[in-house]
Amino acid sequence: MSAFGSALDENPFYVLGLSPDASRIELEREAQKLLGMLELGFAGATTYATPLGPRTRTPELVRAAVAALRDPYRRLVAELWARHAPPATLESTPTAAPAEATQPGLRRRLGWSP
């Protein structure tokens, strides 16, 4: 995944499902709660919302997220992305469909391909 993709997909605030205004204590508490839920296999804890659509949450991501937010500089950068990005969503982002041939099979019908 590209660095830009990581900045949004793996943004610690999205991984923990918290707003950028969350306090340090709220972050730690949410991380513990999520780790417990993941260990027990709660289905609701296995995905999280990002502006690019739903992503899979793992215990490693949760631990990395809370560690990143303990560092003031990394929290500043994470906030910069999370605070200004479009709202996170659990719906997949539609991508541009490839252009379709307007006359599929025309070459065959006109005797130029099998």
Add this chain to the structure above:
Amino acid sequence: MYAIPILLLSRLHHYALDARRKNRTTRYFLWSAVAALSATIVLTVAALFVYVLCYAGLWFLALAVIAVLAVPLAGPLAIRHVLVPRGAFRLAYYLGWASRPGRDPTAYGLVVAAWAVAVRPSGRGEAWVASQRDRRIPLGDAEVIATALLAAARGDAMTARSLARSSLLLVENHPSVRELAGEWLAVDAAERGAWSELADDASAARWPASPLTFFLEGVAARRVGAPNAPSERELWARWLVAPKRAATRELRDTATPPPAPAPRVRDADDEAADDGVDAEATGAVALDERAPLPRAIAAHLAFGTGVRTEETLRATVRAWDAALTDGATHAWLARRAIELEAPLGAVDRALREVSAVVSDELGRLADAEELGAPASHGPVGDSLGRRLRHGRLDALEAGFTRWAARRHDAEIRSAIDEWREFIALRDAYTAAVTAGGLELRRLAFPHAYATGTAMAAWLWNARDEYALAHAIFRWLLDEALVVGDSEAIELGTRNCRLAVPTRSD
């Protein structure tokens, strides 16, 4: 001797069609009249000759004369409707050879054999056509077009398209062969819905038009609303003359001109444009009330997931440059850095990090789509411009160096492989300089010129590949004229003046 009237009639017919395609109505009627007169004279003389032979009791000779005269007319029909659909490449080759009088009938035979393989692909057929092609030295348009059709037989339409178009660079010109290439390209463009491309080919009369090509060009001209688009009645006439009418009926009925653009109501974008503000009306990058940073991220996401064009890239880069130089963004970062007790210099470092991340991502996407560096000056615009220019220049130089090194390899590659390498490099060069502008063109040209000239001279002197070498000289001269390299212009002009031995009629 008997080839002269047939060639004359074919040429007159093409002149008339080309005049029609270029919207030169008077010339079209003039050429049509000359063609009709010539056809009448030729047929009358032939009929008289046959009559005299019959009158003298030489009916067997009369039959032979009729057969000789009928082959050029009936041969192509038999090839198109009987041999090609059955994949009879050998018969198509020999009948093609017999039905095209002139200096080089084999060229037509080779291409119709490749056409038969394209319609009924087989390894045996491909190997046979390739062996016939490799026997012909030097390389000319027929060999390139046959290779294009073999690529189409393998389902590689992109290579086929590129190779077929590349034959225009070659000085050797077999009109009957180019007519088939033009028809393949016209059908391919119609299948892809590339009507503008087809209408452009038609108005420039790049390829001699077969009846099917002429009909498809009419459809394209009507669809894009070209000024010389045929009327409905004329399109019907073209359709009637063209083969495969059942398959093209739908195209004829749906070839309606595009609706006239409705008068626009002035909106906020127009007012913004009047005020000198760039209205980035490109999909999700519409001008909105959001602050610069949310706008930039939204534009970036829209660019990554939506349609990627030069315009959407430029809008995204401008949005980022505006966001990262915006005073409000800096003030917010500085305040949060203090509140979080971030280390000294955290604001500048964060801005640099965001700029680098964004430039890398946009560069990757722009490279994938071969988009040019946008003209935006700012942390993202400058960095992206440098990245795209340098990356493409390095890749080009490496490609040309590899090409030049082939001269010193012990292994001699076939002429068609040399041609494909040149075409690939030329396409890469064109894509890079189109994206990078005149500045990159001036930087890229000297290396391309040095290696290209050396390769072309080697192909001319050591390999006797005159048409191939001439095409390279011609391309280098055109580029030299664009960048204004006087030494290259002088040498290129001298090289292009060399007489090129060809097999054209």
